[in-house]
Amino acid sequence: MALRLTLKPNEKIVVNGCVIRNADRRQNLTIENYADVVREADLLDAASAATPVKKVYFFIQSALLRPDIRDELRPVIQKSLAELVPIFNERISAHIFEAANHVATANHYKAMRALRPVMQYEEELTSLFAGGPTAVEAAE
Secondary structure, three states: OOEEEEEOOOOEEEEOOEEEEOOOOOEEEEEOOOOOEEEHHHOOOHHHOOOHHHHHHHHHHHHHHOHHHHHHHHHHHHHHHHHHHHHOOHHHHHHHHHHHHHHHOOOHHHHHHHHHHHHHHHHHHHHHHHOOOOHHHHHO
């Protein structure tokens, strides 16, 4: 099944490690065979990987972008995910288990996507402990 992407003007994507920037108009792109694809918006820079969940996300992202180190990162990722499970409630832990399953099948993009709700929940908890507004309060 083909992957269809609609790229915003000047949006970057990474396909099999190659960074591609769209021109100044919206474009449709169809990838007809399996490739490691990630949008710029889904990437996390190393400096932002300061929390436990974001660190694991960054490891998974690194495995996606760097096939040469995937085998080395897989046990690190699985161990890090396992360490997160007892920290969170059952609903959130389900996303962590889902991410671990995707890592085991080498579907790193889906693993990253599975961790997004966990990162959002982690941010809400951090905000609560810091005394700031939660994501729900900030949206109101």
